Amino acid sequence: MQCFHGLRNNSMFRGVKLLLKSCSSTGARVRLFQRQCSGWVYCSSHGLNLDEIREKLLAFPGGSIDLHKQNSGIAVLTINNPARMNAFSGSMMVDLEGRVEELENWSDGKAVIVHGAAGTFSSGSDLNAVRAIANPQDGMKMCMFMQNTLTRLQRLPLISVALVDGKALGGGAELVTACDFVLMVEGSVVQFVHKHMGLVPGWGGASRLVRRVGPQNALKILAGAIKGESSFYLMP
Numbered sequence: 001m002q003c004f005h006g007l008r009n010n011s012m013f014r015g016v017k018l019l020l021k022s023c024s025s026t027g028a029r030v031r032l033f034q035r036q037c038s039g040w041v042y043c044s045s046h047g048l049n050l051d052e053i054r055e056k057l058l059a060f061p062g063g064s065i066d067l068h069k070q071n072s073g074i075a076v077l078t079i080n081n082p083a084r085m086n087a088f089s090g091s092m093m094v095d096l097e098g099r100v101e102e103l104e105n106w107s108d109g110k111a112v113i114v115h116g117a118a119g120t121f122s123s124g125s126d127l128n129a130v131r132a133i134a135n136p137q138d139g140m141k142m143c144m145f146m147q148n149t150l151t152r153l154q155r156l157p158l159i160s161v162a163l164v165d166g167k168a169l170g171g172g173a174e175l176v177t178a179c180d181f182v183l184m185v186e187g188s189v190v191q192f193v194h195k196h197m198g199l200v201p202g203w204g205g206a207s208r209l210v211r212r213v214g215p216q217n218a219l220k221i222l223a224g225a226i227k228g229e230s231s232f233y234l235m236p
């Protein structure tokens, strides 16, 4: 896992291409092929009824997750809800699951770039949806659903790059940790703001962060809601 930061806006995509070129070494490819393609963490034996939770999430519409697969084998996944700083509505959570499934089945794929629309990354869960799903049972199911999807994203047999231009907050920060590489445009921020809300990261971001930076750094980042503006944040 690697993090690059301080990229200027206009060199972002050039930077990503260079990065992907440098990743096409045998070692990186072997590691990719060693990964499992499936990544379900939770299923019906954990009390998760996927159709039921999808239906509940679809009751909170707005925005979209767009996937553009290029002939080069590089796909661009866009978190698209600019009116809410690319917060994840319920329907976007369901969208994301569908896009990840599409990527799982993309036999010509080599890499995916995850970014946000309109000069920001993502402000996490749509707070209106979070408030409306304010019972512990549904909150837990939403978290299980997102953990499944982000684990599947992490386990894709593709190189994944989070391109952070602007803010990645809450669930947005958790999504960043599901990618192999992080590219940060100058002035961008990755922040686990959960503690300000009395929450723990529910989309699996805490355990991924521990793997990235080690338990002590992860504790500092999570307990302090530290603003990550440099590679210190995402690298040991």
Ligand SMILES: CCC(=O)SCCNC(=O)CCNC(=O)[C@H](O)C(C)(C)COP(=O)(O)OP(=O)(O)OC[C@H]1O[C@@H](n2cnc3c(N)ncnc32)[C@H](O)[C@@H]1OP(=O)(O)O
Pocket (backbone or CB within 6 Å): 083, 084, 085, 087, 123, 124, 125, 126, 127, 128, 130, 167, 169, 170, 171, 172, 193, 194, 197, 199, 201, 202, 203
């Ligand atoms: C998994 C757990 C989670 O993810 S919990 C969610 C954690 N996220 C947050 O707490 C972030 C909340 N948002 C913010 O702190 C600010 O909006 C940030 C992102 C810093 C942007 O500030 P600023 O540039 O001043 O814009 P603003 O606040 O006026 O926002 C513009 C419009 O977007 C909306 N927005 C923003 N974030 C969310 C969100 N997470 N859920 C729902 N709506 C969101 C704002 O309410 C605002 O809307 P409006 O223009 O007032 O209608």
